[in-house]
Amino acid sequence: MSGYPGRVTEIFDQNGLRMGRIDYSGTVNSACLEYVPEAEVGSFVIVHAGFALSVLDEEEAKKTFELWDELLAQAESESRDKD
Amino acid sequence: MKYLDEFRNPAVARSLLAEIKAVTTRPWVIMEICGGQTHSLIKNGIDQLLPKEIELVHGPGCPVCVTPLELIDKALAIAALKDVIFTSFGDMLRVPGSKKDLFLVKSEGGDIRIVYSPLDALTLARNNPTKKVVFFAVGFETTTPNTAMAVWQASREGLTNFFLLVAHVLVPPAMMALLDSPENRVQAYLAAGHVCTVTGWRQYEPIAEKYKVPIVVTGFEPTDLLEGILMAVRQLENGEARVETNTLAW
Numbered sequence: 001m002s003g004y005p006g007r008v009t010e011i012f013d014q015n016g017l018r019m020g021r022i023d024y025s026g027t028v029n030s031a032c033l034e035y036v037p038e039a040e041v042g043s044f045v046i047v048h049a050g051f052a053l054s055v056l057d058e059e060e061a062k063k064t065f066e067l068w069d070e071l072l073a074q075a076e077s078e079s080r081d082k083d
Numbered sequence: 084m085k086y087l088d089e090f091r092n093p094a095v096a097r098s099l100l101a102e103i104k105a106v107t108t109r110p111w112v113i114m115e116i117c118g119g120q121t122h123s124l125i126k127n128g129i130d131q132l133l134p135k136e137i138e139l140v141h142g143p144g145c146p147v148c149v150t151p152l153e154l155i156d157k158a159l160a161i162a163a164l165k166d167v168i169f170t171s172f173g174d175m176l177r178v179p180g181s182k183k184d185l186f187l188v189k190s191e192g193g194d195i196r197i198v199y200s201p202l203d204a205l206t207l208a209r210n211n212p213t214k215k216v217v218f219f220a221v222g223f224e225t226t227t228p229n230t231a232m233a234v235w236q237a238s239r240e241g242l243t244n245f246f247l248l249v250a251h252v253l254v255p256p257a258m259m260a261l262l263d264s265p266e267n268r269v270q271a272y273l274a275a276g277h278v279c280t281v282t283g284w285r286q287y288e289p290i291a292e293k294y295k296v297p298i299v300v301t302g303f304e305p306t307d308l309l310e311g312i313l314m315a316v317r318q319l320e321n322g323e324a325r326v327e328t329n330t331l332a333w
Contacts, residue, residue, distance in 0.1 A: 046280065
């Protein structure tokens with residue numbers, strides 16, 4: 001999988017490496033968490049080739065979706081104006 | 084899937100497409116650098132929904148495509164050795180060398196295992212001390228740190244039977260090589276978000292400045308790509324050449 005977001009459900013040690021069980025909406029796999037020391041159980045991480053590359057900022061995500069709602073509302077309003 | 088489905092929102096995609104159509108006045112050639120972007124563009128039919136003035140050219144960002152034949156041949160020779168367990172990501176197994184591919188070597192008795200991570204190859208080395216375990220280390224800035232972690236861990240554990248066939252490459256030199264070509268038609272790039280997660284995006288600023296090409300960093304989902312195309316077209320139409328990251332992502 002490349003660059004997929006999943007939720008950390010468990011953190012464990014494997015031969016001295018910090019690893020996590022990652023749940024991708026039902027598909028569960030493990031990934032190395034050494035590059036994301038800030039990841040905790042419950043964090044969303046972006047995983048690429050068996051390693052978590054970054055922790056997803058859920059506050060930022062929320063802001064993004066709010067921005068979308070604004071854009072869509074604006075598009076609908078413009079479309080009504082044309083009608 | 085949470086944090087993926089949101090980026091496939093048809094209403095947002097329609098809105099972005101309408102905006103792209105509204106701002107496009109001339110033909111433009113845009114290259115998406117990463118194979119993952121290409122896959123998403125084609126799978127979601129984005130290339131067919133864009134105005135005819137926008138031409139997407141598929142870029143070099145796919146390890147399968149850019150690993151030199153010489154290294155594939157080395158991989159085939161190593162994988163055929165009796166005391167070797169050869170490990171690779173699955174997509175390298177069908178890549179043709181001069182005469183064979185890894186699948187054929189496997190059918191001839193080569194011990195070739197598909198791994199998901201270089202750490203899986205390390206586990207094989209740990210569990211098979213009498214064998215030499217070789218990992219075919221391919222890919223760009225996104226997979227290189229993972230290979231490095233496997234090397235660091237092998238050293239920490241004192242493993243002496245873990246080896247790499249290294250074929251790692253960087254994205255910026257490939258971008259510049261294309262722009263330096265006399266036959267180049269690319270006027271803007273869509274750079275890959277996961278690469279920038281590792282490297283940041285400052286590395287692209289000298290390229291945008293020197294070659295006067297807009298570079299927009301995008302994710303891999305339809306709305307990421309559409310917004311990236313919109314931002315690239317806006318820059319092209321305005322005669323700008325900056326590095327930007329798509330704002331609907333985070």
